Amino acid sequence: MGPVRKVRPGLTAAGAGMAGDRVVAAGSTARILVGATARALRGSDCADLGHAGPVSRFAGTPEPVRRAAAIRSAGRIALTAGQAAEVDAERVARWFVDQYPRRRYPGVLLGSPHGGVAHLAVALGMPWLPAGFEMIAHWPQGAVDRPRAALDHGAALAGRVLAGNPDLHVRQVHCPASRGALAGATVALTGRWRALSAAYRSFLTDRLAPGAPVLVLRDTRTWPVVDAADGHSFQLGCPASGLNPVDFHPDSHALRQVLRSAGGDSAHWEPPEISAPPAAAEHGVESGFDRSVRDWTSRHGHPLHQILVPTPEALSAATADLYRHWLRAAGKTGDRLVVECGRLLDPWQVLRAGLVPYWCENATRRSVEQVEWWLAGSESFTSIDVLPEPPGVRSPALAGLPQWLAVAGFGRRRRALDRTSARGYPVTSVPTRRATEVLRAQPYDLPNPAPLATGEALAALRDGGSHHGLLIC
Template sequence: MPKVPVGLTAADAGLAGDRVVAVGSTARVLVAATARALRGDDCADLGHPTPLSRFTGAPEPVRRAAAARAVGRVALTPAQTAEVDAERVARWIVAQYPHRRWPAVVLGSPHGAAAHLAVALGTPWLPAGFELTVHWNRGAVDRPQAALDHGAALATRLLAGNPDVHVRQVHCPASRGALTGATVALAVRWRTLPAAYRRFLADRLDPGAPVLLLHDARTWPLLDDGRGHSFQVGCPASGLDPVDFHPDAPALRQVLRAAGGDGRHWTPPQVTTPQGDAEHGVESGFDQAAQEWTGRTGHPLHRVRVPHPDALSAAVADLYRGWLRRGGKTGNRLVVECGRLLDPWQVLRAGLVPYWCENATRRRVEAVEWWLASSEPFSSVDVLPEPPGVRSPALAGLPQWLAVAGFGRRRRALDRGCARGYPVSSVPTRRATEVLRNQPYDLPVPPRLGMADALDALRAGGSHQGLLVS
């Protein structure tokens, strides 16, 4: 089986796409997993054990130092931000997919259920942006204003060579822990369809093939300078609310202590937009460009607005159950994936229903519990809780994950490899493959899902949760 290309190096100066896009970022993992599934391959080569696995029981300062050293080996230097070419990143993304005609394409915000949906449709998934991390020498977890100053200078360098992107800087010690003081996290979002995407759509789609655009509709307070760079303190994925990042918030003090910071130094910059789109939103220019391209070429465009990740996860899980049953399978075996722990091909091979949790926060785990409580029972439930590598008051404990597994009537399994050292350990994506390979075969795969059936299922399964399909 041919392997997915690991890099795309252009003839001119600059950085290869696989050097730019942050290792372990959601979009990177989802593209890799989707491309492999469409090739009939699993994710056994995705992710390797990190040095942090040796420091699970170490004192917090030792573990934080090890984490900073590990991220330092893969983050960009400040000077390298001037070498980032967003168009080259787009070429690297589309190059990962097999060179053939496709019946549709899924674009937009990163979401594990979007990858599963794309695989059921037999189509690629292309993100509307990507993430990168850059060194912040002498940085500090508890200095958001200093992070803004440093990030603004980095964004200026990046935007100079990439005028068609927006750079969102996220300073969130609740989701990144001590790494917040070692690197700056930048979410780069295209403000139009990159040329590589346009060529891909023109050359690789069947005539009249539909385009599905997914929007993460969550909002967050932010500071926007109006020149292509915006800044937010905290993020929805933290499992906390914006108010929890106020200097007097008890949750913030716990987060900063765990990350090696001091709440007395925390002085966030004043927001200018109380409710702007969060870091994984889709730029209006990207949406408009997709609409113009589809209107000009005769390809139908459908949009799905996702108010919170659980809505799409539940709708796609219900969609899979119905699709599997129409293909003659039981649809009664569930796998609850989390974060980077997913494998769409192994899910298909075993005839499983996938439910994807964005992360290990209590809110996300409570959502799967509510969905399971209102669903027809499953005979087996396998749970893969990704350890976030940080401590936070917003995280779900192992008893809550065990409660999710407890919904299985005959089989109730919480992966021990994920549970070992939770929540501060690190587990590679390939752990999901290793676990799911133990599931019995349930082939052949059902006939490819049609877009019309997928949209009907999303409307039926997600409308009550606010999923808007148009």
């Protein structure tokens, strides 16, 4: 493990907790999306967002060397057990809201992280605020193939977090398929608010125009979960892995491949018993948070709308269709597509260039197949740029470069797969600013369209997403 920052003893979440940018995991979806959305609302791109991990320098080295480099890098920024006790969810919420320009907004989006919601927020001229945040903490003497030990260690960390943050629920995710060797060196915890934080309430009160709508986006995917303790639950695997819950069974061939790649052994894999029915996966929204938003909007006279997302591609397809219609209504072609992936997105550059955005949650075959199906059923695009984010790990669920090339092949004239992202795929990493560098090369298509009205956007999402299972209420 690399060196970690020293902390002063005696600090608790009730006192002077750590700053939000130290608590929220670097590269986590919520962190990237808030940063990208806030920049776009300020009229700037993501050129300063994200940094390449050390594995990007080890594309040609053996697997153990890459694993060691990734673990050392994670060790420098992961929270210690002492720092877990200093987590202050209220400071995290303030850090999120303070990134947005101080002005009145025509509405706000809250809830689950999704790249499409950043593009939707920018089209509406609204901020987006997450209903939870991810943390990464040290796991000394951890092992990627020991989920029971991960649960035990995570329970102690979750207890420290919850001691100072009773309004949180902590979901622990142990997923070697999406995190590789890091799942054996660090613990991934998602803190989900059980109610609107004070910072969020102040933001809604001070920054929303009178009668402005509040939109709550909910990822409705479910996953088997262990209720480890009051306020702490444990999840083995995750939807974003591209695998199914059954693939994390000890007899699974896919699991054996995943653990071998991450330096583990499936013979040691003894998962905790799961007796409860599947619950909302890690990016779900707590029912208490939902109630709190409903109560606030009712008391303050703001309309509330729910966007229920059964799969990421449902919102991605509906948002892309909405953008195409919006651009064409403004006199633009709407015939140039960018396929983003994971952290590789830039809402401001998409808007500046008049592009249609489609966001893939990750580089799994499942995600890429869905964009292929959407393209096959859509009016063709003259130009398609594809930004495949290398996940930094190997997994049987990942799409190969030929599948990504097939996506670009749908373009009539321009078919571009970013070479930098493809170089060393899938084991390297590239920063968010790589998307900015690619999209800056696109020609300008100004002026920008007038902001979308909320009613128009919801109607378009309802019409374009209903056959994908997207529900607007």
